[in-house]
Amino acid sequence: MPGTIRGVEDFEAEKTAECLRDSMKGMGTNEKQIIVILADHSNAQRQEIAEIYKQAYGKKLIDDLKSELSGDFEDVCLAMLDPPRLYDAKQLHKAISGAGTDEKTLIEIMCTRSNDEIEEIKKRYKEEYDSNLEDDLTGDTSGYFRRLMVSLCTSGRDSSEEVDQEKAEQDAVRFYEAGEGRWGTDEAELNAVLCLRSLPHLLATIAKYEELTGKPMVESVKDECSGSLQEGYLSILESALNTPKYFAKRAKKSMKGIGTNDNDLIRIMVSRSEVDLQDIKEAYLELYETSLTEAVSDECSGDYKRMLCCIIDPYQG
Structure with missing residues (x-):
């Protein structure tokens, strides 16, 4: 199942870090350059860029982006700089902290990640929040839904390919x-x-x-x-x-009704960009007779829209 972002072949981390620095240096910000760089490079490449950036300039790339960007555009750029399972851990923590619980986010992540991914999420969660994911899920849910979350958190699903x-x-x-x-x-x-x-x-x-x-x-x-x-x-x-169809429906729900659930939309676009977003695009077109790019363009605006559209259809420079 192909993603839309596959990375840059002739990858030069140092040169790319310098380009990002130039895009935020002096008066104004070159948002277009930031969009192209983040949407073209794979997550692994972005991790290298961030490390080189810190070594070269003595500051975290994520901190410079925070100081230059704002709103939903900032949120999607920062999401792209987290390793995938750390991003999942942050999304789970956000879903169970504060007033109320975002059960839909818990369901989407916990029900669609593999055993190995769940194990890494738990590790990242512990490192980031000094708390056990299972304990936090147990404390914030109840009844049989709590049992479902605990069962999934054990990452005990049989991994055999054979069927009896x-x-x-x-x-x-x-x-x-x-x-x-x-x-x-x-x-x-x-x-x-x-x-x-x-x-x-x-x-x-x-x-x-x-x-x-x-x-x-x-x-x-x-x-x-x-x-x-x-x-x-x-x-x-x-x-x-049908995993792509499931996420196509999730994307549609995030853009349905009054206003857009931008956190859900960003998570789907970013988390599936290197997994199966190409297939999600095809499923979306089949289900709703409009392209995912057109749907996002209708619901979003400005640099935020441009970034999401570049994740869906990267330049592949």
């Missing part, structure tokens, strides 16, 4: 008997199937479930669960079925 079709059928029956096939819902059983099984096994179970019941598993989850728990279970299923 008989076991997949057993899990489909187990899922039915915990939901549609009983009075009330046994959320713990649903949780076990969705959080422990490998993605190939989960796909087989989804297919077996529809064969056995004549009903998609996602529809059963909608009928049997509600609120954040329902959203979490649906995110696991929908991202397993």
